Amino acid sequence: MDETFRQQVFEIIRLIPLGRxxxxxxxxxxxxxxxxxRHVGNALRHYDEDFPAHRVCNSSGQITAGCLAExxxxxxxxxxxxxxxRIKDFRKVFWNPIEEL
DNA sequence: AGCATGACGCGGG
DNA sequence: TCCCGCGCCATGC
Numbered sequence: 001m002d003e004t005f006r007q008q009v010f011e012i013i014r015l016i017p018l019g020r021x022x023x024x025x026x027x028x029x030x031x032x033x034x035x036x037x038r039h040v041g042n043a044l045r046h047y048d049e050d051f052p053a054h055r056v057c058n059s060s061g062q063i064t065a066g067c068l069a070e071x072x073x074x075x076x077x078x079x080x081x082x083x084x085x086r087i088k089d090f091r092k093v094f095w096n097p098i099e100e101l
Numbered sequence: 102a103g104c105a106t107g108a109c110g111c112g113g114g
Numbered sequence: 115t116c117c118c119g120c121g122c123c124a125t126g127c
Contacts, residue, residue: 005119024109035122041108042124056108064108 004034006043010098013044016055019079020095021087023059030097061090 008031010023016022025037040056041064048051054071057063063071063085072082081088084092 025111028109035110036124037109038107038122039109039124044108053108059110060110067108 001036001039001043005031005039008032009040009043010047010051013056015033015097015100016052016095017095020093021041021057021061021075021080021090022097023057025059027056053070055095057087057090061087061094063070063087 009027012027012030013022023037024040027040028034028036037059044053044056052074054063054067054074063082065085066084068082075082075087080093087093
């Protein structure tokens with residue numbers, strides 16, 4: 001994917017409010033690429049210290065295996081509980097980028 | 102050009 | 115809800 005795609009993905013994710021989360025697919029739709037959820041994930045393979053990548057999970061509220069430990073800690077620090085690899089009350093804390101445009 | 106892969110999504114059963 | 119299959123699409127070999 002091109003650089004602008006990544007820029008927009010990062011931009012949207014920075015907008016996620018503290019204590020809320022969203023999904024790869026939702027971000028993809030928000031930047032105008034409805035069928036590129038996988039690429040959103042790819043764009044997130046590297047990010048800065050302060051970047052809230054932990055606020056992004058799949059459409060069913062599950063955290064990807066490799067980042068489980070790190071993400072659940074950060075999420076817990078923001079008041080979001082993680083049970084197993086799943087975000088508790090996902091529907092409640094879900095933030096939809098589209099509705100915020 | 103063909104095939105596998107991946108921080109994914111969705112509809113069915 | 116869980117599990118599965120299929121769709122999706124850039125990338126790399």
